[in-house]
Amino acid sequence: MQRGVLTMRRAIIGFHRDEENHWVAELDCGHNQHVRHDPPWTVREWVTTEEGRRSRLGVELECKLCDEEA
Ligand SMILES: [Zn+2]
Numbered sequence: 001m002q003r004g005v006l007t008m009r010r011a012i013i014g015f016h017r018d019e020e021n022h023w024v025a026e027l028d029c030g031h032n033q034h035v036r037h038d039p040p041w042t043v044r045e046w047v048t049t050e051e052g053r054r055s056r057l058g059v060e061l062e063c064k065l066c067d068e069e070a
Helices: 050-056 064-069
Strands: 009-017 023-027 032-034 060-062
Touching: none
Parallel strands: none
Antiparallel strands: 009 023, 009 060, 023 032
């Protein structure tokens, strides 16, 4: 099913921290996407725990980099 707005959705396959200690999700397209927990602006409490991150594996995020390449 095609939608009017092109938005690539990619599954999370892993996580790592960047040099500033922010969490980065690794997507199955090979791109990375920040998933910062930076309250009160960005609240992603789940990313701070091993269990929370594991529960998000396989969840799809919109990949702007894939959109730009498409
Ligand atoms: Zn991508």
